[in-house]
Amino acid sequence: xxxxxxxxxxxxxxxxxxxxxxxxxxxxxxxxxxxxxxxxxxxxxxxxxxxxxxxxxxxxxxxxxxxxxxxxxxxxxxxxxxxxxxxxxxxxxxxxxxxxxxxxxxxxxxxxxxxxxxxxxxxxxxxxxxxxxxxxxxxxxxxxxxxxxxxxxxxxxxxxxxxxxxxxxxxxxxxxxxxxxxxxxxxxxxxxxxxxxxxxxxxxxxxxxxxxxxxxxxxxxxxxxxxxxxxxxxxxxxxxxxxxxxxxxxxxxxxxxxxxxxxxxxxxxxxxxxxxxxxxxxxxxxxxxxxxxxxxxxxxxxxxxxxxxxxxxxxxxxxxxxxxxxxxxxxxxxxxxxxxxxxxxxxxxxxxxxxxxxxxxxxxxxxxxxxxxxxxxxxxxxxxxxxxxxxxxxxxxxxxxxxxxxxxxxxxxxxxxxxxxxxxxxxxxxxxxxxxxxxxxxxxxxxxxxxxxxxxxx
Numbered sequence: 001x002x003x004x005x006x007x008x009x010x011x012x013x014x015x016x017x018x019x020x021x022x023x024x025x026x027x028x029x030x031x032x033x034x035x036x037x038x039x040x041x042x043x044x045x046x047x048x049x050x051x052x053x054x055x056x057x058x059x060x061x062x063x064x065x066x067x068x069x070x071x072x073x074x075x076x077x078x079x080x081x082x083x084x085x086x087x088x089x090x091x092x093x094x095x096x097x098x099x100x101x102x103x104x105x106x107x108x109x110x111x112x113x114x115x116x117x118x119x120x121x122x123x124x125x126x127x128x129x130x131x132x133x134x135x136x137x138x139x140x141x142x143x144x145x146x147x148x149x150x151x152x153x154x155x156x157x158x159x160x161x162x163x164x165x166x167x168x169x170x171x172x173x174x175x176x177x178x179x180x181x182x183x184x185x186x187x188x189x190x191x192x193x194x195x196x197x198x199x200x201x202x203x204x205x206x207x208x209x210x211x212x213x214x215x216x217x218x219x220x221x222x223x224x225x226x227x228x229x230x231x232x233x234x235x236x237x238x239x240x241x242x243x244x245x246x247x248x249x250x251x252x253x254x255x256x257x258x259x260x261x262x263x264x265x266x267x268x269x270x271x272x273x274x275x276x277x278x279x280x281x282x283x284x285x286x287x288x289x290x291x292x293x294x295x296x297x298x299x300x301x302x303x304x305x306x307x308x309x310x311x312x313x314x315x316x317x318x319x320x321x322x323x324x325x326x327x328x329x330x331x332x333x334x335x336x337x338x339x340x341x342x343x344x345x346x347x348x349x350x351x352x353x354x355x356x357x358x359x360x361x362x363x364x365x366x367x368x369x370x371x372x373x374x375x376x377x378x379x380x381x382x383x384x385x386x387x388x389x390x391x392x393x394x395x396x397x398x399x400x401x402x403x404x405x406x407x408x409x410x411x412x413x414x415x416x417x418x419x420x421x422x423x424x425x426x427x428x429x430x431x432x433x434x435x436x437x438x439x440x441x442x443x444x445x446x447x448x449x450x451x452x453x454x455x456x457x458x
Contacts, residue, residue, distance in 0.1 A: 098232055100157050102184035103192070104176050105149055105164045108209060110197030111138040115217075117199050118240070123308035128196070130311060130321070142166050149192070152320035160190070167197070168209050170218050177228030188232040191225070195239030196304070196312060205248025207239070222248040226256070231291035238316045243300030253288035295319070323350055348377045356384040368441035369393045397444040399451070402435070405443065406451045409434045420456055428452065 111133045114120060126132060129148035133141040146164045154162070161183055165176045180189045195201070198208035198217055206219035222245055229235075237245050297304060297315035304312070309332045311317050317325040327346050356373055359365045365373065365388055376387050388394055396402060409431060410417050420427055435448050 098188045099159075100190050100234065101160055101187040102180040103153055103157065103160045103162045103190045104180045104229070105146065105153070105162065105192045106168060106173060106176065106209075107142065107146055107149070107164075107166050107194045108168070108196070108198045109133070109142055109145065109194065110167055110210070110214070111141050113197070115197060115199045118303075120306060124306040125304075125308055125310055125312040125314070127311035128194075128313055130317070130324070149194075149316070149320075152316075153190075153192070156320065157190075167214070169212055170209055170220055173209055173220060174224070174228055177225060181228065181230045188234060189229050190234045190236070191229050192236040192316075193239065194313060194316070195237075198239075200241035200303075201239065201244040201248070203244060205245070205252060207237075207245060223252045223255075226252055226292075233291070234293040235295065236316070236319065237294065237296045238304075238313055239297060240303040241300055242296035242298050243302070246294050246296045247300060249292065249294050250285050250289065253292065254284060257284075257288040323353060327353075347381075348374065349381070352377050352381065352384060359384055359388065363395060363397065363444065364388065365393060365395050366441060366443075366445060368436065369395065372441075393442060395444050396439060396442045397447055399447060402439070402443050402447050403451050403455075405435055405438045406431075406448065406455060409438060410455060417456065428456075431456070 109128065126134065128145045129152060131141070131145055131148055133145065135141070136144060143166065146166050150162050150164060153160075161180075163176055163180060165172050168176070177189075177191065180191075193207060195207060198210075201207050202219065204219075205222045207222065207225075208217045209220050210216070211218050226249070235249070239245075305314060306312075310328070311325075314325070317328075327348075331346065356370060356377070359373075360367065360370050364385075369388070372391075372393065373384050373387050376382070376391075377384065413431070413434070416427055416430060420431075431452050432445070432448055435443060435452070436445070
């Protein structure tokens with residue numbers, strides 16, 4: 001079966017003066033929540049070619065010394081709210097325990113040259129894998145970034161076989177994908193794509209790579225990528241408009257399924273080879289995407305954030321270095337930002353932070369109390385459990401004690417109770433806040449919610 005021919009002219013690169021600025025047209029949804037979610041799940045998850053375009057064109061790369069920074073089916077990610085995250089993640093998991101034995105890391109950064117569809121304004125995000133590309137010559141910066149990304153993934157999957165491709169050509173990616181599938185055999189392949197130095201994915205289901213002389217961007221169809229990487233697989237897409245690539249994965253997967261079954265869709269006239277709109281049949285898409293997980297940095301009409309307070313690859317950072325990213329975001333959003341502190345200045349060790357997270361997970365303390373414990377850890381290096389015990393901050397889950405406080409709150413606010421029962425359910429949060437205030441934040445929020453709903457609905 002021949003892959004669909006995508007007749008697209010290559011886009012010519014031009015060496016030009018870098019533009020810098022502040023535009024943040026898109027955003028990540030709840031990056032700190034993504035950090036915890038992806039960190040938890042990645043560990044469990046770890047267990048015929050189209051015609052090539054001509055390579056003639058003006059030179060793309062600047063002088064060698066020029067510095068400069070640069071969801072779906074079985075699973076989809078990026079821009080996902082934490083609410084309902086557990087249900088979504090449950091679909092990511094494969095029933096059969098698989099290991100990720102081969103990892104392909106593709107970095108299309110083209111350091112020193114901005115893509116034609118990106119306008120930067122100062123100050124803008126520039127860190128890649130927590131490194132500043134402008135601190136080294138472009139080629140060395142590219143190599144250092146690749147090594148850093150490999151190290152970040154190795155912390156989660158140390159036994160996998162890693163292959164790195166820096167500013168690759170079409171043939172490089174093909175060789176990389178096929179070799180990883182051959183090495184993994186029936187196990188899972190992880191394919192990471194960083195497209196910060198190339199244009200956004202196209203509506204025809206293409207991402208971009210380079211020609212051999214770096215004078216042109218060359219389109220690479222998701223259809224071909226799927227053929228090379230195969231299944232089972234995980235794709236991490238860290239680029240603007242990543243949702244377009246997700247749509248392509250869905251459409252091409254359904255197309256392959258129908259071709260395999262040799263059954264054209266009923267009532268649909270034959271269409272020429274190429275990308276079709278994602279089907280509305282969710283069950284069909286899930287069946288077609290079985291064995292494939294796609295994690296995308298943003299939606300089809302979003303661009304990556306350029307806030308200089310965060311790394312340019314914030315999505316990758318949340319996925320591979322969640323604790324460091326969470327601390328970085330904490331420093332930028334808390335009162336500590338006024339002190340000018342950076343991630344390296346945080347006096348709380350990773351070990352203490354893990355102990356604190358364990359207390360939250362076990363239900364011994366709530367998120368509100370965790371903030372107080374963290375402030376104490378900032379002042380002294382002590383066991384979080386000992387701090388909680390000494391301060392009397394352990395979370396209260398006793399239903400009887402909490403119910404007494406809930407009744408007091410409802411009796412003290414008859415007007416709000418009447419309004420809630422009259423249909424103004426949005427004030428439910430008011431009652432929760434009053435109970436948490438009365439218990440100094442120690443009441444178990446889940447128990448509080450259940451008791452409030454039970455008593456308000458009487």
